[in-house]
Amino acid sequence: MSNVAGTVPNNVHIQQWVKQMAAMCQPDNVYWCDGSDEEKEQLTKVAVQCGDLLPLNQKVSPGCYLHRSALNDVARTENLTFVCTEQQEEAGPNNNWMAPAESYDKLGKIFASSMHGRTLYVIPFLMGPQGSAFSKVGVQVTDSVYVVLNMRLMTRMGKIALDHLGNSDDFTRCLHAKADLDMERRFICHYPQDNTVWSVGSGYGGNALLAKKCLSLRIASKLGQQEGWMAEHMLIVGVENPDGEITYVCGAFPSACGKTNMAMLVPPVSMKGWKIHTVGDDISWLRVGKDGRLWAINPEAGFFGVAPGTGSNTNPNAVRTVKKDTIFTNVALRDDGTVWWEGHDDPVPANAQDWRGKPWDPEGGSPAAHPNARFTVSIKQCPTYSPEWEKPEGVPISAILFGARRQKLVPLVYQSFNWQHGTFLGATLASETTAAATGAVGVVRRDPMAMLPFCGYNMGDYWGHWLAMGKRASNPPKIFRVNWFQRNERGRFLWPGFGENLRVLRWVIERAKGGGQADETPIGYVPKAASLSGDGLEISKADVDQLVSVDRDAWKNNLKSQSDFFDTFGDHLPTGIKDEHKALAARLKA
Numbered sequence: 001m002s003n004v005a006g007t008v009p010n011n012v013h014i015q016q017w018v019k020q021m022a023a024m025c026q027p028d029n030v031y032w033c034d035g036s037d038e039e040k041e042q043l044t045k046v047a048v049q050c051g052d053l054l055p056l057n058q059k060v061s062p063g064c065y066l067h068r069s070a071l072n073d074v075a076r077t078e079n080l081t082f083v084c085t086e087q088q089e090e091a092g093p094n095n096n097w098m099a100p101a102e103s104y105d106k107l108g109k110i111f112a113s114s115m116h117g118r119t120l121y122v123i124p125f126l127m128g129p130q131g132s133a134f135s136k137v138g139v140q141v142t143d144s145v146y147v148v149l150n151m152r153l154m155t156r157m158g159k160i161a162l163d164h165l166g167n168s169d170d171f172t173r174c175l176h177a178k179a180d181l182d183m184e185r186r187f188i189c190h191y192p193q194d195n196t197v198w199s200v201g202s203g204y205g206g207n208a209l210l211a212k213k214c215l216s217l218r219i220a221s222k223l224g225q226q227e228g229w230m231a232e233h234m235l236i237v238g239v240e241n242p243d244g245e246i247t248y249v250c251g252a253f254p255s256a257c258g259k260t261n262m263a264m265l266v267p268p269v270s271m272k273g274w275k276i277h278t279v280g281d282d283i284s285w286l287r288v289g290k291d292g293r294l295w296a297i298n299p300e301a302g303f304f305g306v307a308p309g310t311g312s313n314t315n316p317n318a319v320r321t322v323k324k325d326t327i328f329t330n331v332a333l334r335d336d337g338t339v340w341w342e343g344h345d346d347p348v349p350a351n352a353q354d355w356r357g358k359p360w361d362p363e364g365g366s367p368a369a370h371p372n373a374r375f376t377v378s379i380k381q382c383p384t385y386s387p388e389w390e391k392p393e394g395v396p397i398s399a400i401l402f403g404a405r406r407q408k409l410v411p412l413v414y415q416s417f418n419w420q421h422g423t424f425l426g427a428t429l430a431s432e433t434t435a436a437a438t439g440a441v442g443v444v445r446r447d448p449m450a451m452l453p454f455c456g457y458n459m460g461d462y463w464g465h466w467l468a469m470g471k472r473a474s475n476p477p478k479i480f481r482v483n484w485f486q487r488n489e490r491g492r493f494l495w496p497g498f499g500e501n502l503r504v505l506r507w508v509i510e511r512a513k514g515g516g517q518a519d520e521t522p523i524g525y526v527p528k529a530a531s532l533s534g535d536g537l538e539i540s541k542a543d544v545d546q547l548v549s550v551d552r553d554a555w556k557n558n559l560k561s562q563s564d565f566f567d568t569f570g571d572h573l574p575t576g577i578k579d580e581h582k583a584l585a586a587r588l589k590a
């Protein structure tokens, strides 16, 4: 029997489930988390003692710690991530699949006795504001104190979750163990029919913080389909114009494609009177409100953001956010006990340890920080934090952006003709891959709605759900495609990006209200160049023209790759999507 400590909740369903999990994993100790500040201090000491956390220079970076992961455990491993439904068709061609019985059996053998000599932590957590109709409760058990401390930043953890749940058994059961971190014995498995996630063999964010992608996207997307709402890989931002009017926008961009940046952007000096309000940077849950609009909450409580590329020139608000009480993962460490990464404000350090803890040679050609190094921090520390984050009903969304990394072809911004066409723009999203997942970087792959790695069921049915949601909402958001990443022949970005993206948001908001200047093209409404330029934008007329141009022949050449992709969904492909593909082909020919 294990030693038990902490606050055991009254909920018998949680007690029973944890008992079963402990019987399988055989920890020496079971610790029930309450989410308090005293507990955080205690667990931080434990984490420092066991080497999970390295204290940083507490004078410069109070409450900040560095975590170095295992060398083979630095990003999501999509090839080891499964949706385990009875029928493979339910998971769809977009997911790896294993039968539930086989998967429970296989993982059960890895979990068995995996916590000998370790502590099993029980983490009750709430996704979404307390008392909100949107919110969901999960309970994660884990043998990683690093995971506990991250979950504490990323979710509303402890008593608040138990209060929301009461005596109900309606919570997601999230089992996690690091085991031996062997990739051959690493699996991240989802069981939507049991409201359960089992993850073993990784301590990395997206694989191990089960509240995040596992619950809030894969499990939640399926719940959303059943219950009539949506779980999306989207930032939520409030844009205030000089008249003090705030418009809320959601943006779905693939991993490491700019959600965190857009969620807290700093307006360019030339756009006086504009303000940004940050509601969320990664996940959004959307419902139809009584007014027929879509309303969104951010179920999370913190950011797990990409560190490299974060500097005062790009994302000054993130720089300010991570000044204290932040956990850094896989960044470089300087002699004075402070952190550094590529794109940091400070110059390249002469003496530093790289993300692996090895002396770093600035001339050696390998980066000091891992390209997928991350910071974990509470949303409340963001200078543009919006108190609307706490609103149980969420915020009303006027526009949805689909964005991706594309060097060519895709204009800076264009608007869909209507909801169904907008769903098609989402369904045809493709992006150059990044370091957020293991595998090749910079390869164009289809990533519909930025949800390819996160949709917990057949993506054909998911598009059907999008179309149904548009019918249910009498006043749905307007849908746009954006691309900050066009490059010229020499590989230079054509668009300055970051704060200047507010110019695009300004046009989007005008259009969402029924105004704004646009040209109708076969792919959608494209802005007049003059709508984007104006005061302060230092880019040539030729570049702006290139940014908003539509290359008909290139789009025609793209049609086949779209239909090949759609064909993989067979009967699950909704008619509405097929119709949009045909209509696009016809417009391009005309």
Ligand code: GTP
Binding pocket: 253, 254, 255, 256, 257, 258, 259, 260, 261, 262, 281, 282, 304, 305, 306, 308, 309, 310, 314, 436, 484, 485, 493, 496, 497, 498, 501
């Ligand atoms: P996940 O947390 O993985 O879901 O990613 P994210 O979408 O939040 O990405 P994030 O905002 O962290 O951006 C990732 C990378 O894109 C960083 O290196 C940024 O510097 C870069 N980036 C973001 N916005 C822009 C932009 O407007 N232009 C350019 N060129 N790069 C950008």
Ligand code: SPV
Binding pocket: 076, 204, 205, 206, 207, 212, 213, 254, 255, 256, 282, 304, 436, 437
């Ligand atoms: C992403 O990869 O899209 C992330 C980071 O936001 S992780 O939580 O690891 O998935």
Ligand code: MN
Binding pocket: 233, 254, 255, 256, 282
């Ligand atoms: Mn993400």
